Amino acid sequence: MGTGISFTKAWFRVEARDHLDRGNAHLGLHGKLRIYLESQGESIESYPISYLVTAPMFLGYAFNPVSFWYLYSNEMRLKAMVLEVNNTFDERRMYFLKGTSDPEAKCSAVQEAAAANKTEIKPPELSNTGNFTDAWVKDFHVSPFNSRKGSYALSAHDPFFLSQGLPRLINNIITLSSSKDHRKLVARVFSTGPAIEPSEMSLWSKLQFIASWWWVGFVTFPRIVREAAKLFFRRKLHVWYRPEVLKDSIGRTETPREKTIEDCFRNFLRKRVEQSNMQVPLKYIAAGVDSKREEIFYPKAIATVPEKFTPDGLQFKVLTPLFYSSVVRFAHISEFIYSEELRHDDKQRTFWTSDPQKLLKLLGEKQIPDSNRGNPQSSKWISRAQWTVLRLLCRSPQRRAPKEVLQSPESLDDSAYHDIRSFRLSALDHFVLSSCEHLQAEEYRIAVTTLLLSDYVAFGIPELIDGFDWCLRLLSCYIFVDCVVDWVRTLFSPCIFTIVSGTLVSCNLMHIWWLVKSVL
Numbered sequence: 001m002g003t004g005i006s007f008t009k010a011w012f013r014v015e016a017r018d019h020l021d022r023g024n025a026h027l028g029l030h031g032k033l034r035i036y037l038e039s040q041g042e043s044i045e046s047y048p049i050s051y052l053v054t055a056p057m058f059l060g061y062a063f064n065p066v067s068f069w070y071l072y073s074n075e076m077r078l079k080a081m082v083l084e085v086n087n088t089f090d091e092r093r094m095y096f097l098k099g100t101s102d103p104e105a106k107c108s109a110v111q112e113a114a115a116a117n118k119t120e121i122k123p124p125e126l127s128n129t130g131n132f133t134d135a136w137v138k139d140f141h142v143s144p145f146n147s148r149k150g151s152y153a154l155s156a157h158d159p160f161f162l163s164q165g166l167p168r169l170i171n172n173i174i175t176l177s178s179s180k181d182h183r184k185l186v187a188r189v190f191s192t193g194p195a196i197e198p199s200e201m202s203l204w205s206k207l208q209f210i211a212s213w214w215w216v217g218f219v220t221f222p223r224i225v226r227e228a229a230k231l232f233f234r235r236k237l238h239v240w241y242r243p244e245v246l247k248d249s250i251g252r253t254e255t256p257r258e259k260t261i262e263d264c265f266r267n268f269l270r271k272r273v274e275q276s277n278m279q280v281p282l283k284y285i286a287a288g289v290d291s292k293r294e295e296i297f298y299p300k301a302i303a304t305v306p307e308k309f310t311p312d313g314l315q316f317k318v319l320t321p322l323f324y325s326s327v328v329r330f331a332h333i334s335e336f337i338y339s340e341e342l343r344h345d346d347k348q349r350t351f352w353t354s355d356p357q358k359l360l361k362l363l364g365e366k367q368i369p370d371s372n373r374g375n376p377q378s379s380k381w382i383s384r385a386q387w388t389v390l391r392l393l394c395r396s397p398q399r400r401a402p403k404e405v406l407q408s409p410e411s412l413d414d415s416a417y418h419d420i421r422s423f424r425l426s427a428l429d430h431f432v433l434s435s436c437e438h439l440q441a442e443e444y445r446i447a448v449t450t451l452l453l454s455d456y457v458a459f460g461i462p463e464l465i466d467g468f469d470w471c472l473r474l475l476s477c478y479i480f481v482d483c484v485v486d487w488v489r490t491l492f493s494p495c496i497f498t499i500v501s502g503t504l505v506s507c508n509l510m511h512i513w514w515l516v517k518s519v520l
Helices: 025-039 110-117 203-213 218-234 256-275 322-327 333-341 355-366 380-393 429-433 440-455 462-489 498-509 509-519
Strands: 049-053 064-072 079-086 093-099 131-135 152-159 173-178 183-190 282-285 293-295 316-319 352-353
Touching: 025 049, 025 093, 079 131, 079 152, 093 131, 131 429, 256 282, 256 293, 256 322, 256 429, 256 440, 316 355, 322 333, 333 355, 352 355, 380 429, 380 440, 429 440, 440 462
Parallel strands: 282 316
Antiparallel strands: 049 064, 064 079, 079 093, 131 152, 152 173, 173 183, 282 293, 316 352
């Protein structure tokens, strides 16, 4: 296995950052596989030889619905496989499979495929010793036309198993079954010809290969959309809305605003743990970030820092970056944590914790003010006005806790519900204002203000506000150019005063809009 070094001059590339867990691309494929196997209670020494079957990146773009990792022993015996599944929402799930040893277990996916569709899928007869089979429960949302329930069955041919003169071919068949054990879908990944060794190809062969395969990766997603449109408009299939990922899956990549909030939240959580009276450390696992995904925070009560994180410590894992854009909408962080824990359905949960009570106690504690630091800009009138706008936007209903957090839905109807608490800056806002550098505090304030403002005027979609900003800039430039042209044409006309006044106003439109944005 390679080290994951990126060869920028290659047409087709396989990079470590596109596989397994997010981040740690500098470790290469081998290092990331080692970390993943350790998370599954395995050791990479048990699988010294590994091969990855995936679609390579072309011109910086790659989309892999599924990648196959083959894990071998020193004797080149296929002992395990890792299926790396990606959906169109930038989410990922890895399944570690050790194969079924019971011949009476679920029937082979090859037989299932042949029974389900005899005309389209006719896999060749394979030797049992060269076949890797396994079955597992589905817990990852892949298609909007299937729920997260059901099970998968895999039948994979070992490409390095030689029997009866067969060539080294890839032949993997995945069968999706419903929760009632009804076959719903059969997918097959197989070789259409013998393997190609790039070092032995001539220049003409390489050009032919590039011309034949460069477009495949770019049309994968459009093909998925086309088939989904057929199922929705022609077949009228039921659509399952996307749930948030579970604990063992990987959420989507964060947006720039969520990344800004995550940096501040990480520092806030670290400060809370250091000031707390907890007797155990906290392991924080971020979502969607490419660096410093995991970090352990130690409270002051622990005199000796242990070498490794112990199981009795508090674990806090953010499942999706949606957590960061949701927590800032609440006036009290502990209230958001409590509302999430009240959810009986895992479809909308944004985080997981090993001990909800400890986490609530930690985030509900009164923060000890930091007298050594302070934001010098917080005393300026413009800064006070900006944070006042943020506080006023906190009155948005999305910022408050759900109704069921404060009371039983049966005890009071919507017309009688009213939160009498004052909407001050949250503990996270106070921390950013008092403890973060001015530039970081400004980035946080702008990100949160945009999110809260979008709840009022953009249906909760901050990208619409960004689009309005750019449209207003372009409109200001157009008005300015138009006024300049009119000024040049009528330089000596009687309306010179009107033209000059209009030009000056148009020149300052960008400055006026900047002033409005600075207050917001």
